[in-house]
Amino acid sequence: MSTNYEATSLRDSLCASVSVAHVGQRLAVCGWVAKRREHGEHLAFIDIRDRSGVIQAVVDGTVDVRNEYVVRVTGTVSRRPEGTVNDKLTTGEVELTECMVEILATAEAPPFQLDDRVDIDEQVRLRHRYLDLRREQMQKNLRLRAKVNAALRAAMDRQGFCEVETPLLWAPTPEGSREFVVPSRLHHGEFYVLPQSPQIAKQLLMVGGFDRYYQIARCMRDEDLRADRQFEFTQLDLEASFVSQIDILEFVSQAVLDAAEVATGERPSTIDTMTWAEAMNRYGVDKPDLRFGMTLQDLSDVFVGTEVKAFSAPTIKAMRVPQGAEFTRSRLDALTDRAKGLGAKGLAWFRITADGVDSPLDRFLSDHERDAIRRVDDAQPGDLVLIVADDYLLACKVLGALRVELGSPPVSQGPHRYVWVTEFPMYEGLDDDGNPVAAHHPFTMPHPDDIELMATDPLAVRSQAYDLVLNGWELGSGSVRIHRADIQSQVFATLGITPEEAENRFGFLLGAFKYGAPPHAGFAFGIDRLVAIFAGEENIREVIAFPKTQSGADLMTGAPKSIPDKQLKELHLKPVKGA
């Protein structure tokens, strides 16, 4: 028998570890009073709860404990009498008898019930997070997270990666997401920032000869929060030298599949790969959810020279909505508004009937066109077909968004479908000055076949950037980095960054690259999101011990808060009135 790590000087066992194997032994357990059931002055039952679960203690007589009192109970492990076994409890066959109950701490009645009989308002849970954490679901989620972390570390270690910590107080590099700013006490009017990612630091580690680096890193971004976004989040961050894209995909796959195995008990066989162009074409998003169909169909050829004025556009994209014919007119109107909100000129809908289509546009359709609509994605009577006619990418994006809104299963449902999305475009759109905007970051290596296009058609240049997607969630992204000064200058030039600007912002990185930078590539993915999906949670707050609300507040500590004038003065800060 292995060493009993559960035993301490106060207890012999965790509550849920008590079993028929211990019958006759005298044991001490420690925990919280989960429930008390009194039967007069001769008999009482107390459920003792610790992180493992619950054990029933039988008390001959009365005992003055209330819910959530912290107690140490010493009793004899006994089989429950005939007919009183509780199948719902893992410890339901046994109980502690002849109990001695010591009160280690009393407790007030908690502000909400800690069982899972009702959903408690998240505001109340967050205000008393330390109580919320006692709940079984939160215990499960955070312990799952710990297991995933351990699996990731083991996988990286096994693959020869070296864990290196990088600074939290870093230099501002105005680019990308908004940074959290930390005022310097010793340097008047100057600031550190908290890293939005260890991107530059890890590239410097490559120059420094750590050819395989990883870190479970906290990243901070001062951007608006969402269900899958907190100010601070945790990434498995990695970078390797003398590698190409395929090597990175393999390293990350190993780590993610190990984590999946630990979390779900099943190891997915492979991770599919899809180009960005294919993802946009078939799913209308760069993070396709492969758990369900409703793929986008192209009807552009069908509607060449059509009578339907609304369909005189470069691209006609269609999508079948199973059972969508039952949508009410007001629902369809709302969908149309949604499509317009996403930038489309409109949304055409066709209820598929047994002998045709039901649509305001029906009378404008040729037989050929009507047939094509009825065949979209093997449509059946009762289905709905939605069509967006617009520029290619916009048509894809609008239908892609509707696909997610109409078809996404709950996070807890369905298989885990991982997919690598590769060959992202190097640039996405133009900024106000007409310069291309980097899709990933400015150190991303262009696709080797597209380098000539940099000067002539930058928006057509593919990059060696890739995302890992799971069930429609972007887990993370990475790229092959530029390690050659000539290509880096060319990219900066395309982005409209002058050499002076580049020197000012990234001088220390460019300087480092002068001394022999190995070819390198890397990746980073969000552990909060991965664990949320493993846990079947729609919201990453459920897998974070102390999360913030959507407005960035911590309801428990009250942060953010003002600080005393003395402290402000020390930091050379002065509040601006009315700002």
Place this chain on the structure above:
RNA sequence: GGACCUGUGGUGCAGCUCGGAGUGCACGCCGCCCUGUCAAGGCGGAGGUCGCGGGUUCAAAUCCCGUCAGGUCCGCCA
């Protein structure tokens, strides 16, 4: 910056459309009873600024305006 949803004893809800006494349900809490319960059971009790402010009205939880908090989303997140 914007859209939508929510806010009623400690907790979860109903009441709001069609204004009429803080009305109801479940859990929890407090007291008493109860020797095999485990969502224990029975009896009794306490507990409310209907988020906040203003307006309309004889009268507002209910209608209107504003505001705050929480949530979902758009923008934003290289």
